[in-house]
Amino acid sequence: MLIRKIYDTLYETYGEQNWWPHDTVLEVAIGAILTQNTAWRNVEKAINNLKREGLLDGKKLLSVSDDKLKELIRPAGFYNQKAERLRSFLKYLYKKGGCLKKINDDTKKIRNELLQIKGIGKETADSILLYAMDRPVFVVDAYTRRVLRRHNIIKEKADYETIQSLFEQNLPKDVSLYKEYHALLVKLGKEHCRSRNPQCGTCPLKILFMTD
DNA sequence: TTCCGGCGCC
DNA sequence: GGCGCTGGAA
Numbered sequence: 001m002l003i004r005k006i007y008d009t010l011y012e013t014y015g016e017q018n019w020w021p022h023d024t025v026l027e028v029a030i031g032a033i034l035t036q037n038t039a040w041r042n043v044e045k046a047i048n049n050l051k052r053e054g055l056l057d058g059k060k061l062l063s064v065s066d067d068k069l070k071e072l073i074r075p076a077g078f079y080n081q082k083a084e085r086l087r088s089f090l091k092y093l094y095k096k097g098g099c100l101k102k103i104n105d106d107t108k109k110i111r112n113e114l115l116q117i118k119g120i121g122k123e124t125a126d127s128i129l130l131y132a133m134d135r136p137v138f139v140v141d142a143y144t145r146r147v148l149r150r151h152n153i154i155k156e157k158a159d160y161e162t163i164q165s166l167f168e169q170n171l172p173k174d175v176s177l178y179k180e181y182h183a184l185l186v187k188l189g190k191e192h193c194r195s196r197n198p199q200c201g202t203c204p205l206k207i208l209f210m211t212d
Numbered sequence: 213t214t215c216c217g218g219c220g221c222c
Numbered sequence: 223g224g225c226g227c228t229g230g231a232a
Contacts, residue, residue: 019228032228039227042219077217081230121230141228186228195226197222 002153003170005208007177010184013204017183020131025100027056028132029093032124033085034076045075058098062090085119092117100132107135122160130182134175138167139182143189150193151209 022028027047035043047056049072055061061069069086070079092113096103103110107129114125122140129135140163148154154163171177192199200206 035227036229037227038217038229039219042227045219075218077219077227078229079217081216085230119230123229127228139228143228182228189228 001170002208003167006147006205007171007181007184009204009208010188011180014184014187017180017187019179019183023051024056025132026058026093029089029100029128030056030061030086032127032131033089033119034073034082036078036082036124038076038078042075042077046073049073049075058090058093062087062094081119085117088117088119103133107137110135111137126164130175130178136168136173136175136178138164138171138178140164140167141182141186143185143193144182146195147185147188147193147205150198151205 020028020031022031030050031043031047034046050056050061053064053072055064055072064072066083069083073079073082073086076082093100096113105113110133111125111129114120114128115122120128126137126139129137130139140160144163145154145158148158148163148166149156154166167178167181171181188204192203192205
């Protein structure tokens, strides 16, 4: 089926993407918030700043001053809102015991709780669930939408959950597969399926959509 | 729909 | 100097 074929083709073309590099899972969740509408390169700078200050720890990060936090995450942009978003998330985390790994609630419950946090929307919530908590949730982002749109697989106004279930219902419920697929779509979106000046001539998916 | 924003690339 | 970046809120 198509959804599977797209994955196989992308995997054969690009290989393992190795998302998402980290020392701790908290770092993954923090990265998920910092990377909102932001190039990963800039998020890395911010995370390295936090690491250098020894602040990649929930309690320490919550105790740092607002100005200091903003200064450290500044390279990731939107630093005023992101500082607040990080604090909101960390407060939630501590209400839940302070450790992502020890949260044993079912995925839907956690997702709903994450979505209540101001500054965490569907994509960020699902990124945290998938990449930091190893829950089988497919992450839908702008690249995903664009790739599917350009191949006419979804409607113009298809909403988040519709796209998400398209993947989840056509793939085995496999965390590693979901992680890899999303990473591969991002790779495709950067290399070929760009918003501007798309490289359709060399698109690895071209062979799947040739009609003659 | 618009704002939030630093950063690197064309 | 303009544009897009592993979005979300109002």
